[in-house]
Amino acid sequence: MSVPEDLTRARILDAAFACAERHGLARTTITDVSKQARLSRQTVYRYFQNKHDLWFALVLREEERIIATVREAIEPHPDLRPALEAAFLTTLRWLRSHPLLDQVMASEPAELLPFLTVEASPMFGLAMRLMDDVFAARAQTASPILIHRASETCARLFISYAITVPADDAEEVAETLAELLCFGLTKPPGRDR
Numbered sequence: 001m002s003v004p005e006d007l008t009r010a011r012i013l014d015a016a017f018a019c020a021e022r023h024g025l026a027r028t029t030i031t032d033v034s035k036q037a038r039l040s041r042q043t044v045y046r047y048f049q050n051k052h053d054l055w056f057a058l059v060l061r062e063e064e065r066i067i068a069t070v071r072e073a074i075e076p077h078p079d080l081r082p083a084l085e086a087a088f089l090t091t092l093r094w095l096r097s098h099p100l101l102d103q104v105m106a107s108e109p110a111e112l113l114p115f116l117t118v119e120a121s122p123m124f125g126l127a128m129r130l131m132d133d134v135f136a137a138r139a140q141t142a143s144p145i146l147i148h149r150a151s152e153t154c155a156r157l158f159i160s161y162a163i164t165v166p167a168d169d170a171e172e173v174a175e176t177l178a179e180l181l182c183f184g185l186t187k188p189p190g191r192d193r
Helices: 005-023 030-037 041-047 051-074 080-097 101-107 109-116 121-138 144-163 170-183
Strands: none
Touching: 005 030, 005 041, 005 051, 030 041, 030 051, 051 080, 051 109, 051 121, 080 121, 080 144, 080 170, 101 109, 109 144, 121 144, 144 170
């Protein structure tokens, strides 16, 4: 009985993740991944032409996971400010607890940075679409250009925080970012800050 294509691909990505945790991105080989996945090297190469393609797919999968987690956190909030706060808080917590991100950024950032900077278009697009949905549903009177700029700002913040997670308390960062996006630098009505 053969394993469906998407399950084989997921198995390879799971194996790549485990190998990267153990050896790092630079020292992990396709042979390591194929052994971890209990597949032939040829099978791995059928899905990914090289390590770069493999790491790109792994980063994209992790991005898709965080987007799904953020979308779930936003869902119960019909108002913009709490939805934004939930988005930022969930993102910061996820980034701080990711088992591989801190390790790679501390020991071999050059291996990961291209996927978060010059090759970040797919990840950036996912974050933009998520935030477009958030703003379109919760800021219906805002102009489309403002919604676009706000979505772009949020997507850039998400990627920036993946590179350097802020040392400040996640709740405080999320609260102030949501406030900044909703009210700019003016004090919202009824707020002491």
